[in-house]
Every structure is written in structure tokens, then in C-alpha cells.
Amino acid sequence: MTRTLRRRRRRLVLLLSGALLAALPTTAVAAQTPIDPALPTPTVPNEYGCGSDGTAWITPSIPSPAGVNFDVGIPRPTLNGQKFQGVVHLWDLDGSQSADGATDQSPVPYQGVYVPLSLADGHSYGWYASTFDGTSYSEPTGTCYFTVDGSGPTVGAITNPDLPQSGSPGRPKKAVGQSTTFTFSGAETLPAGCTTAAAPDCQASGLDHFVYSFNQAPGSGDPEVVPGPDGKADVTINLTSWGTATLYVSAVDAAGRRSQPLTYSFYVPSQLPPPASTTVNLSAPAASPRALGLTVTGWLTYGPYDVGGLLHVRRTDPAHPAGVALPDVPLAADGSFRITDHPGVGGANTYTVSYPGDADHLAATGSATVQVSRRAASLSLATDVPTYAYGAAATVTAHLGPTYDGRTVQIWAQPAGGKKTLVKSGSVDSQGNLRASWQVTRATTFTAAFAGDQRYAPAGAARSVQSYAGVTGSQSGYYTSTHYGSTLYRVYHHTATEQLNVSVAPNKAGQCVIYRLEQYSGGAWHTLSTTSCAALGSASTASHRIGLSHAAGGRFRVAAGYLHSSDDSTNLSTWGSWQYFTVVQ
Known part of the structure; x- marks a missing residue:
């Protein structure tokens, strides 16, 4: 919004020291006595606070060491060539000083009356005039008042968020064909030593309007805009051409004093560039105590950014895997920001910061x-025994100590050379125990895992057990079977050959197997022979043959044993069960 003021401005003429036009009359003008009502009262112009001008602001050079010259209307002489003098009484309203001035008698209707009183910035004055005929004074004019404004206004700043000033960071947000708004701010300069215009002798006319123009200092007829109570004014223009331009702005106060122009140079692009890619950088401590404050700082690349922008923050933790929104944080113009949080959940707390983007920056x-x-x-793991027969079921017990809100434990088994398998997952019982069963076929490591909760860290425990190899034996070559007591015997002719067939599990191809033969006599078993090592075949099997030509009438038993080598760490050495046979003629 603009307007053109039509305010009449008046300026006192200050006389240099010693430029007196006439000597004061002998009788003190201030006394204004004696008064002759027949003498005509002089006239004063509509200025300096007189007539329709009202109380006026004047803008002399400050300080004014010499005094002030007034124009006073004196009537022409009408009798016996009589001449009249114009006299003026001037005083500071604070009572600090006053002075009188007069002129020689003159036939001209207007006389310049000089008053030797120095004007001070911010002070208010009163004055009136009288006619003097050499003997008496006329009735005085009405009193006129004016205030001195010798300090002028200033333009504080010119801003435009769309078009950064040349040489400053940022890039244009508007191009040719778009409108943009400039904001002017200004203030009136107070008299020296004053802090507020309301104090005595600290008067200032106040900021009245701004005048502006482009590419040259503002002059007469250029647009004006009136500020608000905060001393700011907005001007919206349409950008009609590209390139560099300069805006000139001057402030004008109510006394008519105009400031030197403040300039604002800017560049108008023909079209806007695409938004810049942006990176969110974060700096956070590696670790922090639970429930105590921690600070995450960060910055966005390719600034500057609009003041007032916000970043969205989300925190994920073991209790909130989907995340929880934290308060938005402000983004500084240089792209920096700061997050303060008091995490109540222990473990990995991940802070994710999202920038939504703007016209100049991508999200x-x-x-x-x-x-x-x-x-x-506290988490421990135990088994019922440390060593198991091949294929036996191990009972595994995990025990969890006190926690906050997590009571789930997992039990895993990993046989030697095999993959890790989940045996059981569940909540511990009221004593803190979780039990599981697992068939052991080789050396196996059991592990237990607690994932942690809001206040207790994850924990783990391990327990390793051993397993004997599985040795299975069977006989062949017999022709019938019998029992001695509850024991099964195979029956062979003395002309046959007993054969013990052996299988070892798990596969131990190339490993060692031995055989032991015993005979029953005298109520006890006696070892007849123990073979040396024989290698298992590719299928982990072997066989052992025994001639029976001299064994008629005897009762025997035979067994195979697996002997593990230093290359086998999966199973322990073990013997298979006894196989019983008898020989007949």
C-alpha cells in the first residue's frame, strides 16, 4: 500500500552568529508594556505553529548557535510618516531560556525579526509577536508553538525471503513472472542522551513513511508506504525482468526529514533451478545411561534453510519396534538442529530424523x-548328564534370573559339524526354568539366549556334552537259535563259520574297529582274543569271521568296539553289545 503525503513542511531559517538585523529597543520586549490598544497587532504566517498549521515540527540544523529569524507582518504607516517595529518573544517550554528580538522601523509590510536563542533538538518552544511604535506595544498575537526535530529517521533493514541479498548465502525462490514481497524496517533517531521520545526535551516527530525506487535513489513522486506500529512496512512487486536489481529505500519522519537511502541488491533468475539433494547427518554418542538425558546433533547439507522449518524425529527401541514419534525439532538457517531425549528403554535406541523438503531442497x-x-x-544352562549314549535324549534346563518385563528364553542345539537348530522357545516357569529335550548323536553344544527387555541386557549361556558312537552288531552263518536262561544264543555247526556284522553310527568310514571273543567256563567269561584295529568301510560297516572246527560244545560271546582317532572329535570310543553263540558237533 502506498500513498503520497500532502503535508506542508516549514523550515526555520537560522542566522549565523553576529548577523543581527537590528538592536533591541531600550524597553524590554518581554515586558510588553506599556500596551496601546490603538496600535495594530501584527500578523504572522501560517507556519511555525501558527494559524492553521497548529503545533509544528521544524527541522533546523542542530545545534543552532546563533538564533532564529521570524517574518512578522507590520501595517504600513498611516499617520505623520510613523514607522512601526516588529518584536518577537521566544522561550523554551521547559523554562530554561527565553529571548526577545526586534527590527528597525521599516516601511515594508513584513519584517525579519531575529531572536538570539539557540534551539535544541527535542525541545518545544512558544512565541508571539507585537507591534512597537517606539513608545508602546500593541496587543500581542496568539501564542504559537513548535518542536525541534533535528535527528532524522533511519532505515534499519530491507529483507526478502524470496530473493537473498547479493553476496549472502541462499538462492532465489522466485523468478521472472512471479510476485515477491520486500519488508522495510525503520525508526526515528532520538535526540542525544534520550532513551524514549516521551521524556521531557526528548521529543521526536516519529517515522511517517518510506519512499522507495529501483536502480536509483528515490526522488519526488516515487512510491511511498506507511509503516505499522512496529516500524515495518511490506511492498509487493511483480518481477518483470531477470538479472541484478537494486532497491533504494529512504525513511521520512513526520517533520519531513528524509534519511539517506539504504540499498538492497538482488538477482532475479529467468527460471528457478531444481531442488537440491539433501543429506541428513547425525552425531550421537555410542552409548548412554538409561533414563538420563542424551543429545543428538545434526545438520543438513546445501543450506541455508528457511527459519521456522521443522524436522520430524522418531525413536525405535526394544519396547517400540515400530517406533514412537518424538517432538519435532526446529531447523536453524544454517541447517543445524539438536535433539534432547531421556530414553527409558535400554538397548539399541535408533533416532530417525526426516526432513520433508521445501522448494529448494529435496526430502x-x-x-x-x-x-x-x-x-x-543372569542366565545359566545345564544338562542332566555330561555324556550320552548314541541317540539318547538329553534334558536341557535354562535358568533365568530376575528381569523387568521379559521372561522368554530360547534353547538351541548345534551338533558337531551340523547346523544350529532351535530346540525350544518360551517363557520360563515360576522358578525361572525352561526345559527341553534333544536326541544326542554326537558332541553337541547347547546354548540359551535371553533377548533382554527394557531394563535388562541380553544374556547367553552354553553347555557342551559328549556322545558315544553307536555300535550295532549282528551274527550270520548260524542254523538255529536257543536260549540259556533269558539270553539268546545263535547255534552253529562246528563246520560253519561265525560272522559278526558291525555297523557304526554316525559314519566313521576309515576309522578303527576291534573285536573281542570270550568263552564261558567254570561259571565265568574268559577272554580268548582281542583283534587289532580294522578299518570301517565307506558305509561305516565291517565284519569279523571266526572258525569253529575246534569249538564244539562251547558257549561263546563276541563284541565289536569303536576306537576313535585323534581326527574324530564328534564321538567317544565305545563297545557294542555282546552277541552270544554256541557250537554243536
């Missing part, structure tokens, strides 16, 4: 993880 996201400390959880 971006960044994250950082802080390990929030938790108490140590």
Missing part, C-alpha cells in the same frame, strides 16, 4: 543408534 532422512545401558541378566 531426506538420516538415523543414528545409541546403545542405552541396561542391567546384566
Whole structure:
């Protein structure tokens, strides 16, 4: 919004020291006595606070060491060539000083009356005039008042968020064909030593309007805009051409004093560039205590950014795997920001910061993880025995100590050379125990895992057990079977050959197997022979043959044993069960 003021401005003429036009009359003008009502009262112009001008602001050079010259209307002489003098009484309204001035008698209707009183910035004055005929004074004119404004206004700043000033960071947000708004701010300069215009002798006319123009200093007829109570004014223009332009702005106060122009140079592009890619960088501590404050700082690349922009923050933790929104944080003009949080959940706390983007920057996201400390959880693991027969079921018990809100434990088994398998997952019982069963066929390591909760850290435990190899034997070559007591015997002719067939599990191809033969006599078993090592075949099998030509009438038993070598760490050495036979004639 603009307007053109039509305010009449008046300026006092200050006389140099010693430029007196006439000596004061002998009788003190201030006394204004004696008064002759027949003498005509002089006239004064509509200025300096007189007539329709009202109380006026004047803008002399400050300080004014010499005095002030007034124009006073004196009537022409009408009798016996009589001449009249114009006299003026001038005083500071604070009572600090006053002075009188007069002129020689003159036939001209207007006389310049000089008053030797120095004017001070911010002070208010009163004055009136009288006619003097050499003997008496006329009735005085009405009193006129004016205030001196010798300090002028200033333009504080010119801003435009769309078009950064040349040489400053940022890039244009408007191009040719678009409108943009400039904001002017200004203020009136107070008299020296004054802090407020309301104080005595600290008067200032106040900021009245701004005048502006492009590419040259503002002059008469250029647009004006009136500021608001905050001293700011907005001007919206249409950008009609590209290139560099300069805006000139001057402030004008109510007394008519105009400031030197403030300039604002800017560049108008023919079209706007595409938004810049943005990266969100975060700096966070590696670890932090639970429930205590931690700070995550960050910055966005390719600034500057609009003041007042916000970033969205989300935190994920073991209790909130889907995340929880934290308060938005403000973005500084240089792209920096700061997050303060008091995480109540221990473990990995990940802070994800999202920038929604703007006309100059693409949206971006960044994250950082802080390990929030938790108490140590107690977890142990036990088995019913340390060593198992091949294929036996092991009972595995995990025990979990006190926790906050997590009571789930997992039990895993990993046989030697095999993959890790989940045996059981579930909540521990009221005593803190979780039991599981697992068939052991080789050396196996059991592990237990507690994932942790809001206040207790994850924990683990391990237990390793051993397993004997599985040795299975069977006989062939017999022709019938019998029992001695509850024991099964195979029956062979003395002309046959007993054969013990052996299988070892798991596959132990190339490993060692031995055989032991015993005979029953005198109520006890006696060892007849133990073979040396024989290698198992590719299928982990072997056989052993025994001639029976001299064994008629005897009762025997035979067994195979697996002997593990240093290359086998999966199973322990073990014997298979006894195989019984008898020989007949």
C-alpha cells in the first residue's frame, strides 16, 4: 500500500552568529508594556505553529548557535510618516531560556525579526509577536508553538525471503513472472542522551513513511508506504525482468526529514533451478545411561534453510519396534538442529530424523543408534548328564534370573559339524526354568539366549556334552537259535563259520574297529582274543569271521568296539553289545 503525503513542511531559517538585523529597543520586549490598544497587532504566517498549521515540527540544523529569524507582518504607516517595529518573544517550554528580538522601523509590510536563542533538538518552544511604535506595544498575537526535530529517521533493514541479498548465502525462490514481497524496517533517531521520545526535551516527530525506487535513489513522486506500529512496512512487486536489481529505500519522519537511502541488491533468475539433494547427518554418542538425558546433533547439507522449518524425529527401541514419534525439532538457517531425549528403554535406541523438503531442497532422512545401558541378566544352562549314549535324549534346563518385563528364553542345539537348530522357545516357569529335550548323536553344544527387555541386557549361556558312537552288531552263518536262561544264543555247526556284522553310527568310514571273543567256563567269561584295529568301510560297516572246527560244545560271546582317532572329535570310543553263540558237533 502506498500513498503520497500532502503535508506542508516549514523550515526555520537560522542566522549565523553576529548577523543581527537590528538592536533591541531600550524597553524590554518581554515586558510588553506599556500596551496601546490603538496600535495594530501584527500578523504572522501560517507556519511555525501558527494559524492553521497548529503545533509544528521544524527541522533546523542542530545545534543552532546563533538564533532564529521570524517574518512578522507590520501595517504600513498611516499617520505623520510613523514607522512601526516588529518584536518577537521566544522561550523554551521547559523554562530554561527565553529571548526577545526586534527590527528597525521599516516601511515594508513584513519584517525579519531575529531572536538570539539557540534551539535544541527535542525541545518545544512558544512565541508571539507585537507591534512597537517606539513608545508602546500593541496587543500581542496568539501564542504559537513548535518542536525541534533535528535527528532524522533511519532505515534499519530491507529483507526478502524470496530473493537473498547479493553476496549472502541462499538462492532465489522466485523468478521472472512471479510476485515477491520486500519488508522495510525503520525508526526515528532520538535526540542525544534520550532513551524514549516521551521524556521531557526528548521529543521526536516519529517515522511517517518510506519512499522507495529501483536502480536509483528515490526522488519526488516515487512510491511511498506507511509503516505499522512496529516500524515495518511490506511492498509487493511483480518481477518483470531477470538479472541484478537494486532497491533504494529512504525513511521520512513526520517533520519531513528524509534519511539517506539504504540499498538492497538482488538477482532475479529467468527460471528457478531444481531442488537440491539433501543429506541428513547425525552425531550421537555410542552409548548412554538409561533414563538420563542424551543429545543428538545434526545438520543438513546445501543450506541455508528457511527459519521456522521443522524436522520430524522418531525413536525405535526394544519396547517400540515400530517406533514412537518424538517432538519435532526446529531447523536453524544454517541447517543445524539438536535433539534432547531421556530414553527409558535400554538397548539399541535408533533416532530417525526426516526432513520433508521445501522448494529448494529435496526430502531426506538420516538415523543414528545409541546403545542405552541396561542391567546384566543372569542366565545359566545345564544338562542332566555330561555324556550320552548314541541317540539318547538329553534334558536341557535354562535358568533365568530376575528381569523387568521379559521372561522368554530360547534353547538351541548345534551338533558337531551340523547346523544350529532351535530346540525350544518360551517363557520360563515360576522358578525361572525352561526345559527341553534333544536326541544326542554326537558332541553337541547347547546354548540359551535371553533377548533382554527394557531394563535388562541380553544374556547367553552354553553347555557342551559328549556322545558315544553307536555300535550295532549282528551274527550270520548260524542254523538255529536257543536260549540259556533269558539270553539268546545263535547255534552253529562246528563246520560253519561265525560272522559278526558291525555297523557304526554316525559314519566313521576309515576309522578303527576291534573285536573281542570270550568263552564261558567254570561259571565265568574268559577272554580268548582281542583283534587289532580294522578299518570301517565307506558305509561305516565291517565284519569279523571266526572258525569253529575246534569249538564244539562251547558257549561263546563276541563284541565289536569303536576306537576313535585323534581326527574324530564328534564321538567317544565305545563297545557294542555282546552277541552270544554256541557250537554243536
